[in-house]
Structure formats: structure tokens, C-alpha cells
Amino acid sequence: MLKQKALVDVLGQVNTSGVDGSWLFNKEGLLLAYVGSEQKTVASNVSSALLASVWSALERRASDLKETILVLEDGVIGCTIVARSMLLAVKANKKADLGMIRPAPKIYPNPSDPGRFANEIDIQTNIFGLEVDKKTELFQYIVSIKADLTVKKEVVFTKKGKEELKGVCFENGKLFFIKPLEDGFVREDIVDVGDGKSMLPGIKRAIQFIEGPYGRGNNNPAIVIDASKVAFHKEQLVMDKIAEILLKNPTLGIQEFEREKCIPVIRGLDCYSTYSGRTRHLKIEGISHLDASTARFELKDGGNCTESAVLPDVRQRLIMTGMIAADISSKNEILSELGVNVCPEPLMAKGQLLPPNRLQFSTQNTEATSGKWRFSGFFRPAEPPKIWAIYAVGYPNNSFSIENFGKFVSMFMHGCQSKGIRLGEPAESKLIHVDDMENVLDIAGRSNCSFVFVISDDSISHLHQKYKMIERKYEMIVQDMRMSLANNVVIQGKRLTLENVINKTNLKLGGTNYLVMDTKLNDVLVIGVGLSLPTGTSKFVSFGKEILSPLVVGYASNGKAPQEFTGDFVLSPVGQVTISSIEEIMTQCLELYNKCRQKLPKRVLVYRSGSSEGAHGAIIAHEIPLARVAIGRFSSAIKLIYVVVSKDHTYRFFKNNLDNIDTASSSSSSTSSGASRTSSRKADQMNIPPGVLLDSVVTHPACKQFFLNSHTTLQGTAKTPLYTILADDCDAKLCTLEEITYNLCHCHQIVGLTTSLPTPLYVANEYAKRGRNLFTERCMQPVLIGAESEKSTLEKVTDELSYKKKRGLLDRRINA
Known part of the structure; x- marks a missing residue:
């Protein structure tokens, strides 16, 4: 003190x-x-x-x-x-x-020159420039109704207010239109999602500072507008609402199980009933009688903010329609009085297309054209397990017969052997009833079995987390597969599905499927740090009646080998914008690097997710210094680069002239949500391709950052990650960081596609999910009772659930 x-x-x-x-x-x-x-x-x-x-x-x-x-x-x-x-x-x-008197502003590394690559591409954005004609003191006024998009919060309007209301504002700049057909939207933009709910169109708005069309050294205000949809309850009669939930006429009577189905949907909804000219505002608590034929429902948040996937051309139309409906223009009286002009057309930017990478397999090299490639023999096949078993888990009447099971076992073994894994006959292979599976795995673990392949009936959802608890207990790799996929392999001959399964098996057993031909990762320790936030169902009674819902921090690094990413997780107290355990994570990764490679890295490159722009200052001031302390214990010569990766932004990027794209060769047909016509276009054809890079014009003038679209978009419109460098001891060239990041997006190893995030961060996020699942499963067992602090209790549970004491699992990518 x-x-x-x-x-x-x-x-x-x-x-x-x-x-x-x-x-x-x-x-x-x-x-x-x-x-x-x-x-x-x-x-x-x-x-x-x-x-x-x-x-x-x-x-x-x-x-x-x-x-x-x-x-x-x-x-x-x-x-x-x-x-x-x-x-x-x-x-x-x-x-x-x-x-x-104010704390010093956030200090970012100075923006370096944009990368220079051979191919340029015109990119249409959803950014609209702002011009201020006169000096005006701006004050913020709350002029709209605000509410959270959660089940517990609701939007309630009076009858008069509803008639006058045009849209509803929610947090983070979301605006949804109550009467979309009157605001220029078309009927197809309103999607019925069942249970008496409709997806209503809206927009998300954010004011940002960007470099603008003249690039580096400039600072321009802009408004970023993206299309959005959310489920709202329809305004309809109570009986019509129940009819849509049950898909039957409720006046014919409903049974008890149907009543139970309705109650979760309608409980808490606001409605208005009219008797003798008098209107009363009521809240539904359940179904107790069936004579409310005149009751009407008012709008309420659907509680599930799930956007419908729309193709890029439809999203562009929704953005422009929403912008007009929200009156975001220079003709707006308030904006005009303030001297603010809004550019009517979105900003056009010059993007760059990164060159394709080459991948090395056992006998040949392959080029990743457009972010896709086909697998060959494994670069380094895993050592086959000495004792392994394979089981099909289900019910007596499931669709997986003994004959199909035998065929799958034969195909799986042959596929592994053809890739270089010399897999012998399983010690045991049979069909298991779901109630007996835990006991079977316990016996396998005690019998020194090191690998178990499980085919689970699709209806079984409660066993996967138990598999992972048993896996950790005995250090026995357990790989789970859905029964429907196994049937597709045997009956429909889907070889690509089987190939992906075998790719995953090789990783879990410690092998390497391929290498990206990149020398920039030599002497670089790459660490990914991902977060899993607590939910209402994840709780752990630690002492007395206190309930803990921790933050799960997953991490992964290439400490073992330059392109092999393994990791673990830690439990941390929730409610902090910084990761207090970053020092421990850095120490663990540096120790692994030093142990496996018998040397220390020259640079440490960290990719960190789960952070908003508002938290950058705290990360720079508190989290990064902790990381430096950990590095300093090993060597003061090690340089740190700290990158925050985010998809939680409003930016969208489109191909230019989407209407002129020739997709006549497309064989599939789909109706895009909100489209006024049937489109035969595929999402991967209409979206920007993998390798598109934007590192000027649309980036923040004070930050060293870039947008990199590394993946193939298979549904809807591409969401391009934003990379912001918060620390750079190397003063690295931006083009170097961009190339390394794109190369790391090729290291997923399981499917022949690039990922939207660098592999170390992708794997770290999976470890965070694994930690959350193990923690949830741990809650169902008897809990520790004690008087320890929250931090010490979480440290004990981390030791109980994590892999740091399980050397047979720590050095493998077990969450592949």
C-alpha cells in the first residue's frame, strides 16, 4: 500500500x-x-x-x-x-x-506507405463523404426511441406514436423501418420467418474519419451505411399469431404440447384489446383462454438479431433505399442548418489483388488459384496410433446399418493409407447405443487406446462435450462425425467429404497436410488470441451462492513449427476490455517456441480479436505493456507487433458494375432475400475475390491499418476483416504485414479454401469455444465450494480443464 x-x-x-x-x-x-x-x-x-x-x-x-x-x-x-x-x-x-487534464489520446504506430502489388481492382464501397461548409458547434440529441436487441428488452409504442412513427432506432446506429413499403422497399425485402415474425429492412450507420480519395496525409469525415434486417413480430390478431406458430387453425382446439410450443414465442408480447370503444394495453403471460379474438399485437423486438443473407447487388440497393428513407442527404433540414453536405454517391476506391500462393504437398506443389486448391499426399503424415477404435453411436432404428458402417470403416482406412498414414486395423469397431457410449469411451481410455473415431446420430447433441471431457481425461484423441455425412460418403460417394475428414484426422494425430511456400515466417512467433464471452447458460458456482461466468481466452501459436498452430485456453474474470492473462499467454508460447526450436524468436506477431475501436486505448496502455513484460523476461531484443482484427464494423466492399457481371454459366438458381427478381448468380461470383486488399483511402488517417478479404464468400455479401496495428517495434512495411497475413489465411489445413481470418486467430477462437464448452460441461458436475477469490477460483478451474498439463494433447491441434 x-x-x-x-x-x-x-x-x-x-x-x-x-x-x-x-x-x-x-x-x-x-x-x-x-x-x-x-x-x-x-x-x-x-x-x-x-x-x-x-x-x-x-x-x-x-x-x-x-x-x-x-x-x-x-x-x-x-x-x-x-x-x-x-x-x-x-x-x-x-x-x-x-x-x-485529459488523458493522452491513443497513440498508434505511424501509418506507413501503402503496399504496392501488381494487380489493381476497382472497389465500390458503402462510404459516403461528408463536407462541412461552416463552423458549427454540434451537440448530440437523443431524438429516437432506443432499445436493446435482446429477449429481455422490448419496444413499446402508443397507438398514436405508432401511426406517426417511421422507423425504430436501436443501439450502435441501427435503424429499422416499420412501414418499409412506404419508404421505397419492395415486397421481397420483407421476409416471413415463421412464428408470426417478419424480417424488416433497415440500415446501420456509423460516422468515421477516413483518408479519403487523396490517400495518405488526408483526414475526411464520412458516413458508412450498411443494410441490415431483424425479426419483428407482425401486427396481427392473436389467433392469427397462434395459427402461424402451430401451422393449424387454433379455433379447432390445441393440445397441451402445442400450448407449450406457443408460450415461449408469445410470452411478454404487448397487445391491445378493444372493448366498447376503449383500448387497453396488455402484456401476454401465457395461454389461459381462447376468446381474445379482438386483441392486436404491437411491434416488439424479435430477440434474434440475425441478418438474412443478401447478395451484393441487393445489399447495394437496400443501402441506397435505406439512405433515402432515413433522409440522409444534403436536403435534410437539420444537416443543412449545420452546414453538412452528404455526397449522394458512395466512394470508389482502388484495391489491390494479392498474387496467389503456392502450397507444398508430399510429391508436388499446387497454386492456390482464387483461394482454392485440391489436396495431394500429406506433406508429413502423422504417426499412426498403435491402438484405435471406431464406433457408430445412435438408436436401434437409426439410418446407419451394419453394412454401411463396415463400408465406411474400409473407405476411411483406405483413404488414410493413400494419404500416407499407415493406419492398421481398429482394435474395435461396432455400433453402440447412445446410453452406453460414455462407458465405452471410459473402457477405451483405460485400455491405452490413443484414437477413437465416433460417428454420431445427428439427433444426438449432448454427447460431444462429454467426448471432449473424456478426451482430456485420458489424453485420447476423439474425432466426432455426423451420421448423415457418413451416409453421404457411403451411399452417395461424396469423396470430398471423406477427404476433409481424413485431413482433420491427420492434424489431430500430429501431422502436417501441406506447407505454404513462405519464408517470411522464419524466426517469427505468431500468436492468435480469441475470446468467448459468457452467456446466460455458462455459470459455475464457486463459493456460497456466487455465480461466476468467466471470459474464456483461447490462444494458438506456431511455437512447435513455423506453420503448425497448437494452443490452449485460460479463464479470466469478465468485465474487462483488456486481457489480464496476456502475460501468461505470451510466456507459455515463448516457452514452447524455445523448447521445440532450441532458440528464441526475433519477432512476435500477435493477432487479437474481440476488441472494438473504443478499447484500443486501454489495450495500448495496459495490455501491450504486459505482453512486453513477458517478452522482456526472455530477451530484450525480441520485437513485438500487435494487431487487432475485427469484423465488427459497418464497411462493405463490392465489385464495380455488378449488373455487368457475366454469370450466364452459373448452373444454380437462387432467389436472394430482398431481390425484386430471381437471380441465377452465385455469391462467390458476385463478391470480391480472395486476396483483395485496401490499405488507403478507406482507412483511418491516424492508424496503421488495412482491409484484407482473404476468403471466398459462399453466401450473402463479403464481410471483410479490418486489421489495425496497435504496436510495431519493427516499423514493418505495410506490404510485408499484408503478405504474411494473407499467407496465414492459407494454413487452415482441413479444406482447400482460404479462411477469412489468419489461421492462428481462427484456431485461437476454436480453443476459446472449446474452453467454453468444457466449462459448461464442468458446471453440470459437483462444483468446488470455497472462500477463494474469483481470480484464484478461475485459476483452479483453468488447471482442471485446460491442456497445459496434458502434454499428449498440448502439442497437437486437437480442436481441428
């Missing part, structure tokens, strides 16, 4: 250049230290109590409050949270610059 004198000495360093007072106090207003001229009218302890009261009032409106600035008659007070319950306030006079 700091002594009083030490606190005063530290606070005294703040009082300079117009800053004449600083307080350190807790949220209850208890003053710990004050440095400055003692005020005659208000004592410092009274000031701290008043400031704590103001903070508490603001925090009730914004639960994630980090900082506030109070403008007074004689100066300015800045207040920020410095610990869980501690506040720091600094007072400055009127002449002091605001920067003297």
Missing part, C-alpha cells in the same frame, strides 16, 4: 501548466489525497464527495463510464476511473489546454 506522502508526491507532479488541483478518492467520496491550493469556499474533502456524487449519477446512465469532463465557471475538472473503485480528478483554470 502506498503511503500518504508517496501519494501526495505523485499527485503533485500533475499540477503544472494551468492545473492547480488533483484529488484521489473512492466512489463513496472518501478522500485519500489532495494536492493543490486549498479552496476557501469548498474544502477538498467536500469537493471529493461532490465529484463522487456526480460520477455516480453519470454512471447510472452509462455503466461503462471511464472518463468525464465537467465545465465550470472558473475552469474545467476532468475525472477518470483508475481502479475498480478509485477515481482521479484534476482541475485546471480556463487558460489551460484541455489536453493538460
Whole structure:
């Protein structure tokens, strides 16, 4: 604990250049230290109590409050949270610059020159430029109804308000149109999704600063608009609502199981009933009688914010229609008064197309043309297990016969052998009843079986997590496959499905399917860090009646070999924007690298997901220094590059002149949601191809960042990841980072397609999911009871569930 004198000495360093007072106090207003001229009218302890009261009032409106600035008659007070319950306030006079009392802004690595690759491509965006004609003080007004898109929150309108309402605003700039046909949308834009719900069109809006059409060194405001859809309950009679849920006429009577089916859908909905000219607002709690034939439902959030997949040409039309319907234009009276002009046409940008990569298999090299390739013999086949077994799990009447099971076993073994895995006969192969499977796996684990292949009936959903608990217990690899896929292999001869299964088997057993011909990864430790946020179903009673719902942090690295990514997970306290366990993760990965390669890396490249732009400052200030501390324990010469990857943005990128794309050769036909015509176009033909790169014009002027579309889009419109470099000790060229990132998107090893995220981050996200599933399964067993802190309890559970003490699993990509 700091002594009083030490606190005063530290606070005294703040009082300079117009800053004449600083307080350190807790949220209850208890003053710990004050440095400055003692005020005659208000004592410092009274000031701290008043400031704590103001903070508490603001925090009730914004639960994630980090900082506030109070403008007074004689100066300015800045207040920020410095610990869980501690506040720091600094007072400055009127002449002091605001920067003297406000924490330093986020400091990004300086943007470097854009990459220069051979092929350029015209890219249409959803970015609309803004021009401000006059200086105007802008104030933010809340002029729309806001609500969360969750089951627990609802949107309730009065009858008069509904008649006058044009759209409904939600958080994060979402706007949905209640009467879309009146706003220029077409009938096909409203999709019936069952249960009396319809997907209504809308838009998502975000104000961003971009470099603009003149590239580096420029700073231009813009509005980014994307199309969106969400399920709303229809306005209809109660009986019609029930009829759509049950797909029958409810006036003929409903049975108990049908009643149970209806209740979860309609419970909590608002409705209006009219009797004798009087309208009453009611809330449905369940079905208790059937004579509410005049009750009408009001609109409510569907609770499932799932966007329908739309092709790029349809999305472009929805964006332009939504922009007009929301009156986002220079003709808008409010914008006109403020002197803000909105460009009517979206920005056109020049993208670059990265060259294809070459992949090395056992006997030949293959070019990944358009992000696709065919597999050959494995580069390094896995060592075959000495004892292995294969089971089909289901019910007596399932569709997988003994004959089909025998054929699949033969095809699987032959396929493994043809790829180079010298797989012998299984120690046991038979059909197992679902109730006996756990016992069978226990026996296999105790019999030193090292690999079990399981074919599970599609209706079995509860066993997969149990498989993984048993896998960890005995360090016995368990690979699960759906029975319908196995039937497709045997009956329909789907060889590609079997090939993908065998590719996964080789990875799980420790093999390498292919190598990307890239030397840039030599002496580079690449780490992916992914997150799994808690849900309402993941809970763990640790002590007393307290319930823990931890953040699961998955990580993966190439410590074992340059292109082999293995990992683990840790459980961390939830509610933090930074990863407190990053120091432990860096240490584990560096130790693995040093152990397997007998040397230390020259550079550490981290890809981190699960962060918004608003958290960048905290990551730079708190998370990255922890990573540097871990690196410094090994060598001060190791350089760090820290990249945050996000798909949680509003940007969309399209091919130019979509209407002129020749897709006459397409053999499939599909009706795109919201389209006014039937389209025979495929998503992969209409979307931007793999390898499209944008690192200027649309990027933030203060950041070193780029957009890279590395994958083939098979449905809807491409969502291109955004890469923002938060730390770069190497001052690396942007083109080098872009090439490395694109190459890493080829390392998935299971299917012959590039992934949308670099493989280390993709694998890390899978480890985070695995950790969440194991934690959920752990909750169903007797729990630890103790008086430990949350952190120490999570550390114990991490040791219980993670793989760091299971060397037979830690060095393999078991979550392939």
C-alpha cells in the first residue's frame, strides 16, 4: 500500500501548466489525497464527495463510464476511473489546454506507405463523404426511441406514436423501418420467418474519419451505411399469431404440447384489446383462454438479431433505399442548418489483388488459384496410433446399418493409407447405443487406446462435450462425425467429404497436410488470441451462492513449427476490455517456441480479436505493456507487433458494375432475400475475390491499418476483416504485414479454401469455444465450494480443464 506522502508526491507532479488541483478518492467520496491550493469556499474533502456524487449519477446512465469532463465557471475538472473503485480528478483554470487534464489520446504506430502489388481492382464501397461548409458547434440529441436487441428488452409504442412513427432506432446506429413499403422497399425485402415474425429492412450507420480519395496525409469525415434486417413480430390478431406458430387453425382446439410450443414465442408480447370503444394495453403471460379474438399485437423486438443473407447487388440497393428513407442527404433540414453536405454517391476506391500462393504437398506443389486448391499426399503424415477404435453411436432404428458402417470403416482406412498414414486395423469397431457410449469411451481410455473415431446420430447433441471431457481425461484423441455425412460418403460417394475428414484426422494425430511456400515466417512467433464471452447458460458456482461466468481466452501459436498452430485456453474474470492473462499467454508460447526450436524468436506477431475501436486505448496502455513484460523476461531484443482484427464494423466492399457481371454459366438458381427478381448468380461470383486488399483511402488517417478479404464468400455479401496495428517495434512495411497475413489465411489445413481470418486467430477462437464448452460441461458436475477469490477460483478451474498439463494433447491441434 502506498503511503500518504508517496501519494501526495505523485499527485503533485500533475499540477503544472494551468492545473492547480488533483484529488484521489473512492466512489463513496472518501478522500485519500489532495494536492493543490486549498479552496476557501469548498474544502477538498467536500469537493471529493461532490465529484463522487456526480460520477455516480453519470454512471447510472452509462455503466461503462471511464472518463468525464465537467465545465465550470472558473475552469474545467476532468475525472477518470483508475481502479475498480478509485477515481482521479484534476482541475485546471480556463487558460489551460484541455489536453493538460485529459488523458493522452491513443497513440498508434505511424501509418506507413501503402503496399504496392501488381494487380489493381476497382472497389465500390458503402462510404459516403461528408463536407462541412461552416463552423458549427454540434451537440448530440437523443431524438429516437432506443432499445436493446435482446429477449429481455422490448419496444413499446402508443397507438398514436405508432401511426406517426417511421422507423425504430436501436443501439450502435441501427435503424429499422416499420412501414418499409412506404419508404421505397419492395415486397421481397420483407421476409416471413415463421412464428408470426417478419424480417424488416433497415440500415446501420456509423460516422468515421477516413483518408479519403487523396490517400495518405488526408483526414475526411464520412458516413458508412450498411443494410441490415431483424425479426419483428407482425401486427396481427392473436389467433392469427397462434395459427402461424402451430401451422393449424387454433379455433379447432390445441393440445397441451402445442400450448407449450406457443408460450415461449408469445410470452411478454404487448397487445391491445378493444372493448366498447376503449383500448387497453396488455402484456401476454401465457395461454389461459381462447376468446381474445379482438386483441392486436404491437411491434416488439424479435430477440434474434440475425441478418438474412443478401447478395451484393441487393445489399447495394437496400443501402441506397435505406439512405433515402432515413433522409440522409444534403436536403435534410437539420444537416443543412449545420452546414453538412452528404455526397449522394458512395466512394470508389482502388484495391489491390494479392498474387496467389503456392502450397507444398508430399510429391508436388499446387497454386492456390482464387483461394482454392485440391489436396495431394500429406506433406508429413502423422504417426499412426498403435491402438484405435471406431464406433457408430445412435438408436436401434437409426439410418446407419451394419453394412454401411463396415463400408465406411474400409473407405476411411483406405483413404488414410493413400494419404500416407499407415493406419492398421481398429482394435474395435461396432455400433453402440447412445446410453452406453460414455462407458465405452471410459473402457477405451483405460485400455491405452490413443484414437477413437465416433460417428454420431445427428439427433444426438449432448454427447460431444462429454467426448471432449473424456478426451482430456485420458489424453485420447476423439474425432466426432455426423451420421448423415457418413451416409453421404457411403451411399452417395461424396469423396470430398471423406477427404476433409481424413485431413482433420491427420492434424489431430500430429501431422502436417501441406506447407505454404513462405519464408517470411522464419524466426517469427505468431500468436492468435480469441475470446468467448459468457452467456446466460455458462455459470459455475464457486463459493456460497456466487455465480461466476468467466471470459474464456483461447490462444494458438506456431511455437512447435513455423506453420503448425497448437494452443490452449485460460479463464479470466469478465468485465474487462483488456486481457489480464496476456502475460501468461505470451510466456507459455515463448516457452514452447524455445523448447521445440532450441532458440528464441526475433519477432512476435500477435493477432487479437474481440476488441472494438473504443478499447484500443486501454489495450495500448495496459495490455501491450504486459505482453512486453513477458517478452522482456526472455530477451530484450525480441520485437513485438500487435494487431487487432475485427469484423465488427459497418464497411462493405463490392465489385464495380455488378449488373455487368457475366454469370450466364452459373448452373444454380437462387432467389436472394430482398431481390425484386430471381437471380441465377452465385455469391462467390458476385463478391470480391480472395486476396483483395485496401490499405488507403478507406482507412483511418491516424492508424496503421488495412482491409484484407482473404476468403471466398459462399453466401450473402463479403464481410471483410479490418486489421489495425496497435504496436510495431519493427516499423514493418505495410506490404510485408499484408503478405504474411494473407499467407496465414492459407494454413487452415482441413479444406482447400482460404479462411477469412489468419489461421492462428481462427484456431485461437476454436480453443476459446472449446474452453467454453468444457466449462459448461464442468458446471453440470459437483462444483468446488470455497472462500477463494474469483481470480484464484478461475485459476483452479483453468488447471482442471485446460491442456497445459496434458502434454499428449498440448502439442497437437486437437480442436481441428
